[in-house]
Amino acid sequence: MSRRTAVIALTALAPVSWGSTYAVTTEFLPPDRPLFTGLMRALPAGLALLAITRTLPRGAWWWKSAALGALNIGAFFPLLFLAAYRLPGGVAAVVGSVGPLFVVALAALLLRERPTARALLAAIAAAFGVSLVVLKAGAALDLVGVLAGLASAVSMSAGTVLTKRWGRPEGVGPLVLTGWQLSAGGLLIAPVALLVEGAPPALDGRAIAGYAYLALANTAVAYWLWFRGIERLTATSVTLLGPLSPISAAVIGWAALGQALGPVQLAGMAIAFGATLAGQLPSRGTFSPAERNGQELSVDPRIPAVRR
Known part of the structure; x- marks a missing residue:
């Protein structure tokens, strides 16, 4: 397995993990507390990583961490949950699946990543495939829900591109950056959850186990792999x-909750998965020659290369 393939495989574990959120939420957690769930995903994970790494931001990284935490976590989670509440689950997922198109546009603007026809086609095919998997006939639309879903996709897309553009401070690893963002995002969600949903609910052992899984595997580890x-x-x-x-x-x-997968859903999964694979085909600029030799360089091409 090549180095790039290994990086792709590890990064892919993040969205695969996020796919378990719905099942864990419906089977283990208290109902109708999406903001509290977002808070419990982000803040404990962020504080745990801060305790492990014992590193706080310095200088400009205080506001950069706050901005990235807001985009990737603090604004993304509430907007995503608002869309999920205002729209059928399939519609919300389809609206969110346009995120790659926003990333292609923002990456061209901020990172000088030239958009390719293959990337655009892969993003469109992925959204179409997702729609076949999750969209049900007669699904209703709600303007507020659609706008919230689009805003959540824009928020996460901007966070992804700015994370790439800003990189990380010299001597600071991805685990530290993950802790900064999760802590900042969780602190932003906390007052919103308190105002909208009130005091935290009583938790039994099943709920505690569910929140522990979401905070550790689904968030701390998954977002570290993602960043x-x-x-x-x-x-x-x-x-x-x-x-x-x-x-x-x-x-x-299908495997754990007994939900049916028909031919249309299977076709959609094949299309979305094929688009995902197409999006990983190497293109010029994906790795520099020095990176292929095992060195990690600064991620912004306009910054002189510095070995970390």
Whole structure:
């Protein structure tokens, strides 16, 4: 297995993990507490990583971490949950699946990643495949829900591109950056969850186990792998791994929850997975020659290369 393939495979574990969120939420957690669930995913994981790494931001990284935490976590989670509440689940997933198109546009603007026909076609095919997997006949639309879904996709897309553009401070690893963002995002969600949903609910052992899984595997580890992948791959390549999340959710729903998968859903999964693979085909600029020799360089091409 090549180094690039290994990076892609590890990064792909993040959206595959996120696909388990629905099953864990419905089977283990208290109902109707999406913001509290977002808070419990982000803040404990972020604080745990801060305790492990014992590194706080310095200088400009205080506001950069806050901005990235807001885009990737603090704004993304509430907007995503608002869309999920206002729209049928399949419609919300389809609206969110346009994220790769936003990343292609933002990467061209901020990272000088030239959009290719293959990337655009892969993003469109992925959204179409996801729609076949999750969209049900007669699904209703709600303007507020659609706008919230689009805003959540824009938020995560901007966070992905800015994470790539800003990189990380010298001597600071991806685990530290993950802790900064999760802590900042969780602190932003906390007052919103308190105002909208009130005091935290009583938790039994099943709920505690569910929240522990979401905070550790589904968030701390998954976001570390995601941010690590953003650093090593192009922003477009990483975001085109996103369709693995609804594919994973559909497979888990079939295997663990007894949900049916018909020919249309299977065809959609094949299209989305094919688009994901197409998005990972190497293109010029994906790795520099020095990176292929095992050195990690600064992620912004306009910054002189510095070995970390």
